[in-house]
Amino acid sequence: MRTILEERKFPVDKIRYFASPNSVGKVLPWKGNEITVEDANSGEYGGIDIALFSAGATASIELAPKVADQGALVIDNSSAWRMDPEVPLVVPEVNGHALSDIRKGIIANPNCTTIVAMSALKALDRIGSLRKLVVSTYQAVSGAGLAGVNELAKQLSDKEGQLMWLAYDGRAVDFGKPVTFVGPIAANVLPIAGTLVDEETNEEHKFRDESRKILELPELEVSVTCVRVPVFTGHSVSIYAELGREVSTAEATRALSEAPGVKVVDLPNPLDSAGRDQCLVGRIRKDPGSRPAINFFVSGDNLRKGAALNAIQIAEAVIKNRA
Numbered sequence: 200m201r202t203i204l205e206e207r208k209f210p211v212d213k214i215r216y217f218a219s220p221n222s223v224g225k226v227l228p229w230k231g232n233e234i235t236v237e238d239a240n241s242g243e244y245g246g247i248d249i250a251l252f253s254a255g256a257t258a259s260i261e262l263a264p265k266v267a268d269q270g271a272l273v274i275d276n277s278s279a280w281r282m283d284p285e286v287p288l289v290v291p292e293v294n295g296h297a298l299s300d301i302r303k304g305i306i307a308n309p310n311c312t313t314i315v316a317m318s319a320l321k322a323l324d325r326i327g328s329l330r331k332l333v334v335s336t337y338q339a340v341s342g343a344g345l346a347g348v349n350e351l352a353k354q355l356s357d358k359e360g361q362l363m364w365l366a367y368d369g370r371a372v373d374f375g376k377p378v379t380f381v382g383p384i385a386a387n388v389l390p391i392a393g394t395l396v397d398e399e400t401n402e403e404h405k406f407r408d409e410s411r412k413i414l415e416l417p418e419l420e421v422s423v424t425c426v427r428v429p430v431f432t433g434h435s436v437s438i439y440a441e442l443g444r445e446v447s448t449a450e451a452t453r454a455l456s457e458a459p460g461v462k463v464v465d466l467p468n469p470l471d472s473a474g475r476d477q478c479l480v481g482r483i484r485k486d487p488g489s490r491p492a493i494n495f496f497v498s499g500d501n502l503r504k505g506a507a508l509n510a511i512q513i514a515e516a517v518i519k520n521r522a
């Protein structure tokens with residue numbers, strides 16, 4: 200968030216950093232100055248115009264209303280407020296108009312995997328009316344925060360010289376007890392991303408529920424399987440998008456090329472998406488089945504568009520609306 204605020208020359212007169220008691224007193228830079236991290240539970244939030252929250256749902260449920268009550272507009276990265284009917288859930292280039300109705304002083308930033316697919320899906324809805332999505336995700340470890348990044352990096356570095364033996368036997372390397380993920384993530388693919396809440400995971404629920412809210416299609420059918428892959432950053436999504444009318448590959452490609460925040464490429468992949476703002480879309484093709492549908496693949500940076508960038512784009516849109 201700090202990097203993106205600077206990159207985009209976001210208008211900031213004064214910045215304050217808050218965290219848990221673990222980080223209080225730590226010093227972090229801002230444009231050549233040193234800013235001391237404050238305790239987020241201090242209750243001292245006066246004079247703040249915009250508060251960018253990214254401390255998880257538990258902290259957000261408690262703190263966001265308190266900060267909003269003291270006059271700040273909260274833009275929250277967690278899942279806490281996303282499905283609250285009084286809280287807009289916004290990808291500015293898709294449903295920025297929802298920002299005209301901010302009732303609780305809180306705006307929710309969507310789930311990182313959902314955001315990556317939204318502008319492309321909106322473009323297809325505009326030309327062909329979305330009816331149904333069948334989705335498989337390929338989610339990077341940084342989607343589970345620093346703990347996820349550290350777990351993959353450690354498993355890979357600890358066993359560096361032994362990895363080739365996995366070609367013959369998946370048990371040839373002992374990666375140790377998984378902590379953040381449901382199994383070893385190095386050299387593996389885990390078809391449970393997030394936690395099981397019923398027959399589905401919370402990540403699968405988020406993708407369905409948030410897509411419906413952002414695209415304003417409450418009846419949209421969404422079948423989704425969320426998978427964690429050994430990629431550091433860059434969530435990818437493979438999508439079958441069923442439409443209300445026949446759309447050719449050329450027409451879909453044209454619409455996707457014009458979608459804001461999207462770049463159409465031959466080979467979308469997480470490595471190319473990490474560190475850039477646009478979501479990469481490719482493998483666009485008409486589905487060969489009996490129903491009108493387009494298949495495509497999208498990769499996007501879950502820390503930028505999936506989190507920090509989208510939050511700051513929301514802040515920019517709010518400022519523009521107020522001007």
Ligand SMILES: NC(=O)c1ccc[n+]([C@@H]2O[C@H](COP(=O)([O-])OP(=O)(O)OC[C@H]3O[C@@H](n4cnc5c(N)ncnc54)[C@H](OP(=O)(O)O)[C@@H]3O)[C@@H](O)[C@H]2O)c1
Pocket residue numbers: 217218219220221222223239240253254255256258276277278309310311341342343344345346501502505506
């Ligand atoms: N990673 C992604 O791709 C992504 C994308 C979209 C949304 N999100 C959401 O963003 C939130 C944060 O995710 P993350 O990946 O950034 O996690 P993370 O790397 O684990 O960082 C969490 C941060 O929250 C702070 N924190 C925890 N409890 C706090 C409290 N009670 N008060 C104040 N600060 C507190 C921690 O501070 P300390 O270091 O002081 O403990 C830490 O800096 C989650 O809700 C996540 O679902 C993540």
